[in-house]
Amino acid sequence: MESWRAQPAVFWAFVLPGALWLLLFFIAPLALIWLLAFGERVGPVEIDITWTLANYAGVFDPVYIGLFGRSLWVATVATVLTLVIGLPVALAISFAPARLKPLILLLIILPFWTNILIRTYAMIAVLRSRGFVNFGLEYIWQLGTAVLAPFGLDEAVMGARFVPLELLYNNTAVIFGIVYVYLPFMVLPLYATLDRLDRSLLEASLDLGAGQVRTFFSIIVPLARPGIVSGIILVFIPALGTFLISDLLGGTDSLLIGNVIERQFKAANNWPLGAAMSFVLLYVTFAILAIRAWVAGREGGLGKA
Amino acid sequence: MTETPAQTPIVTFENVTKSFGRTKAVDGVSLAIPRNAFFALLGPSGCGKTTLLRMLGGFEHPTSGRVLIDGEDMADVPPNRRQVNMVFQSYAVFPHMTVAENVAYGLKVTSVPRAEIGPRVEEAIAMVRLDGMAARKPDQLSGGQRQRVALARALVKRPKLLLLDEPLSALDKKLREEMQLELVRLQTEVGITFIIVTHDQEEALGMASDIAVMKEGRILQIAPPRQLYEHPTRRFVAEFIGASNSFECEVLGIEGGMARVRAPLLGELKVERAAADVRAGTLIVRPEKMRMDFSSPDPDPGEVLVRAVIDQIAYFGDLSIVYLTAEDGRRLQCSRYNVNRIDKGDPPPGTPCTIGIHPEDLLLVGD
Ligand SMILES: Nc1ncnc2c1ncn2[C@@H]1O[C@H](COP(=O)(O)OP(=O)(O)OP(=O)(O)O)[C@@H](O)[C@H]1O
Ligand SMILES: [Mg+2]
Numbered sequence: 001m002e003s004w005r006a007q008p009a010v011f012w013a014f015v016l017p018g019a020l021w022l023l024l025f026f027i028a029p030l031a032l033i034w035l036l037a038f039g040e041r042v043g044p045v046e047i048d049i050t051w052t053l054a055n056y057a058g059v060f061d062p063v064y065i066g067l068f069g070r071s072l073w074v075a076t077v078a079t080v081l082t083l084v085i086g087l088p089v090a091l092a093i094s095f096a097p098a099r100l101k102p103l104i105l106l107l108i109i110l111p112f113w114t115n116i117l118i119r120t121y122a123m124i125a126v127l128r129s130r131g132f133v134n135f136g137l138e139y140i141w142q143l144g145t146a147v148l149a150p151f152g153l154d155e156a157v158m159g160a161r162f163v164p165l166e167l168l169y170n171n172t173a174v175i176f177g178i179v180y181v182y183l184p185f186m187v188l189p190l191y192a193t194l195d196r197l198d199r200s201l202l203e204a205s206l207d208l209g210a211g212q213v214r215t216f217f218s219i220i221v222p223l224a225r226p227g228i229v230s231g232i233i234l235v236f237i238p239a240l241g242t243f244l245i246s247d248l249l250g251g252t253d254s255l256l257i258g259n260v261i262e263r264q265f266k267a268a269n270n271w272p273l274g275a276a277m278s279f280v281l282l283y284v285t286f287a288i289l290a291i292r293a294w295v296a297g298r299e300g301g302l303g304k305a
Numbered sequence: 306m307t308e309t310p311a312q313t314p315i316v317t318f319e320n321v322t323k324s325f326g327r328t329k330a331v332d333g334v335s336l337a338i339p340r341n342a343f344f345a346l347l348g349p350s351g352c353g354k355t356t357l358l359r360m361l362g363g364f365e366h367p368t369s370g371r372v373l374i375d376g377e378d379m380a381d382v383p384p385n386r387r388q389v390n391m392v393f394q395s396y397a398v399f400p401h402m403t404v405a406e407n408v409a410y411g412l413k414v415t416s417v418p419r420a421e422i423g424p425r426v427e428e429a430i431a432m433v434r435l436d437g438m439a440a441r442k443p444d445q446l447s448g449g450q451r452q453r454v455a456l457a458r459a460l461v462k463r464p465k466l467l468l469l470d471e472p473l474s475a476l477d478k479k480l481r482e483e484m485q486l487e488l489v490r491l492q493t494e495v496g497i498t499f500i501i502v503t504h505d506q507e508e509a510l511g512m513a514s515d516i517a518v519m520k521e522g523r524i525l526q527i528a529p530p531r532q533l534y535e536h537p538t539r540r541f542v543a544e545f546i547g548a549s550n551s552f553e554c555e556v557l558g559i560e561g562g563m564a565r566v567r568a569p570l571l572g573e574l575k576v577e578r579a580a581a582d583v584r585a586g587t588l589i590v591r592p593e594k595m596r597m598d599f600s601s602p603d604p605d606p607g608e609v610l611v612r613a614v615i616d617q618i619a620y621f622g623d624l625s626i627v628y629l630t631a632e633d634g635r636r637l638q639c640s641r642y643n644v645n646r647i648d649k650g651d652p653p654p655g656t657p658c659t660i661g662i663h664p665e666d667l668l669l670v671g672d
Contacts, residue, residue, distance in 0.1 A: 204391075205410070207364075208410055209385050209411055209414050210410070210414035
């Protein structure tokens with residue numbers, strides 16, 4: 001850093017373009033939305049900034065609070081699931097032969113090459129009543145019926161008719177969608193920490209008599225904490241604000257706070273309320289990050305995430 | 306199978322080879338280590354010492370051959386089921402645990418009664434002189450202190466076999482000497498077999514009951530320290546353990562344990578053969594076994610005399626090493642104890658002198 005400061009021209013040449021970009025496309029729109037939250041609608045498109053707090057008061061409507069609670073719950077469940085699925089995946093990649101690692105990582109990143117909208121629609125094709133999962137189940141049902149028919153057991157065991165599972169348009173589908181879309185955000189930081197893990201520590205644990213499971217929980221998980229924390233943040237925050245996935249995969253009762261915000265800006269045409277909601281969401285996110293930083297700070301040297 | 310347990314070696318390698326791709330890290334090693342030995346593996350970097358230890362720990366599997374511990378084939382026994390503990394070359398101290406937690410880990414994961422853990426951990430920490438540091442994290446310790454945590458962590462398990470991969474390399478000379486004595490004391494007291502890898506030949510000579518010298522994956526010689534130093538069978542061993550002066554020679558005849566040889570500078574002599582299979586090779590003599598005379602040649606009877614010129618004298622406190630060039634251009638070295646405190650003045654480079662060698666101090670070793 002010191003040597004950079006000694007060369008101000010070079011320093012600014014590198015910093016300025018990025019700083020301008022952020023100012024123009026991140027800070028400025030954010031400031032606009034922040035202002036809008038204190039505005040009043042005076043016409044179909046005109047908004048006056050009157051510094052009213054009515055929009056913020058409107059956010060704390062019990063209906064919205066309930067939606068907010070559900071969003072937190074859905075995001076939490078989805079994040080825990082991505083962690084539970086992502087950790088073994090990341091571990092497997094870090095132990096894979098060096099030759100295969102780039103290939104497996106490519107497979108993990110591959111879905112990013114397709115637009116999230118298309119990926120989510122693809123999930124519909126998989127989950128709907130006449131989708132691939134139910135086709136598969138129906139095939140198994142037919143096989144079972146055919147096998148059991150000679151014994152006259154087919155109706156008793158398999159039922160008279162194949163009833164497709166209701167996999168779509170509910171909270172489970174939303175959580176499934178979030179896990180599917182955000183899994184790479186969990187796997188990649190986990191892999192980055194696990195790959196750097198000193199293998200001799202694992203050997204030492206085995207040497208001292210611990211089994212693989214004990215080694216996993218006593219050595220690997222604590223040492224992978226920085227990656228786990230990054231992964232949780234990277235998944236939880238977008239999951240909390242998601243509206244596309246809940247819109248396409250969710251039912252009438254799986255509305256999330258993201259959907260409500262989207263509606264304020266579009267269908268309801270209430271930009272000030274939408275802006276206030278966005279900022280409340282932002283403050284909650286900040287609060288969570290602050291708590292995490294505080295916890296890491298208290299633990300001293302360990303929480304270097 | 307009629308052997309009693311006390312007679313079966315604790316460790317047996319049967320023609321073990323370990324290849325990594327094209328490199329043979331360990332090449333056809335057969336070896337038996339007796340119970341309660343303090344066994345040292347000595348050899349240059351990359352000769353396969355760590356690989357040999359890792360096969361005992363269960364972290365590498367022989368490409369061919371068998372490894373037995375206590376008479377039991379270890380092929381299918383995972384590391385956590387072996388009564389063997391290892392002090393890793395890289396220490397491998399758990400960074401997220403305190404010193405005490407590190408030491409306690411191996412007891413907690415096995416079925417050691419909770420009440421027993423505390424006292425045993427304390428005892429082990431005291432043993433490696435880390436008392437007062439039990440609550441520290443590894444990043445608050447020096448390299449040598451971390452190494453001692455690794456040692457305590459293995460010792461506290463009271464294994465049948467303790468594997469030490471250069472366990473003292475990060476310690477300063479004084480602490481290293483203390484820990485060497487401590488290890489020897491521990492080994493005799495607790496009666497565990499120790500296998501220690503080291504680069505440091507003095508460490509091996511001073512501590513071990515037996516030493517194996519390795520080169521390029523093979524074991525060249527296994528012997529107790531004194532025999533290894535005084536009776537090396539191969540030129541590599543002689544030059545790796547201590548210093549030696551070598552004279553290539555022509556063997557004229559073999560007479561039992563002796564050989565008649567002709568060597569440049571030394572002429573024709575009768576010398577001891579290092580082993581029964583040594584029929585040709587090199588004559589070696591240790592630097593401290595050569596008599597050096599700066600003034601008039603005053604030969605002992607039977608001594609061979611070599612004339613040389615002093616190149617340089619290196620002073621090491623207790624002794625000095627005199628580097629010389631002999632008549633035929635061969636480089637030699639002699640060592641002398643500095644028995645007088647008053648400096649009598651070393652002769653300057655270029656001073657001619659005479660070296661006296663007793664034929665009984667010469668040994669014919671294989672190449
Ligand atoms: N995992 C591995 N993959 C490939 N080659 C290896 C591996 N482990 C060791 N080797 C090679 O095997 C040989 C022996 O290695 P080893 O670590 O046993 O040496 P060492 O005697 O312990 O050396 P040092 O004294 O430097 O620790 C070396 O040539 C090394 O490069
Ligand atoms: Mg080594």
